[in-house]
Amino acid sequence: MKPYLREKTQFGFHDVPENTCFEAGYLVTKNSGWRSIRPVVEHGKCTGCMQCYLYCPDGVISIENKKAVVDYKFCKGCGICSKICKTGAIEMEAEK
């Protein structure tokens, strides 16, 4: 499984010694605000070759039913998936 986004809990100064350790993969913030362009998968062209999944530095692309699916919460919009895609199924579109 992937690490998933959780509720951010507030803690005060006196909690810090207990709170320095969370379980592994404890995510509380998204990376989607880093993005100026977003990858959009055209499902007609996608063949499920998994190259975008293999080369994504953030691991946000997963293959579901032989089609690439992007987790937009953590995608930073670097565009590697679009460059690596041989069929041209992933286009980078401007964020609105």
Next chain:
Amino acid sequence: MAVTAKNLCKDEFFYGHKACAGCGGSLAVRNALKVLGKNAVAVLPAGCMSAVGFNFPQLCFANNAIISTFAGTSSMLTGIEAGFRRRGITDFTAVGFAGDGGTADIGIQALSGAIDRNDNIIYICYDNEAYMNTGIQKSGLTPFGAKTTTTPAGENIRGNIRPKKNMFEIVAAHDISYAATATVGYMTDFLNKIEMLHIPEKIFMRLHLLLLFLMMVLLMRTLSLKMRKTASKR
């Protein structure tokens, strides 16, 4: 069995991190951990991967991971390996991800010691050819003529005046049995080199070292006793 995109572990072990968009180092860490599996114990010295992976309370490693001292990646790997061995745990992999400064400049003494002790660890150096995390200062692996903030290209000097250290040859000169380079540009090659290091059956003593040079990784492994026996028979 060769590792491909199809049979690679579906779990993510380095997720939601704060590395720059399109970071090659984070791609190397992510895919290396996917090959090594959930029982890998990652050791990260000061550098980008510890800076982007542990933004409290955002913990991006889904396996066990620890930040080491800058110079002590290899010694901490040695300690982790010895500790697990003492507790009778065998299905683990101690893996270190150090940058080029943490390997060739600051951590080279601990690295040399770990190779000398023939420890059962994996050491991965991702070489981006300067201290990129602190704003591009020259390291031992900065190539000749490269412009950095400490070797500026101007009228007096034209960038870095010293050639790049040959880290691969330095490690190979320790008489280590397996040394290789790989790059995240050729991902299948990279994955299979890490898979070669990660042998499921316990070899008694082995040391794996993997050095990544700006997208190039050196993979090294000391002789296992098994391999030594076969070599002596030949």
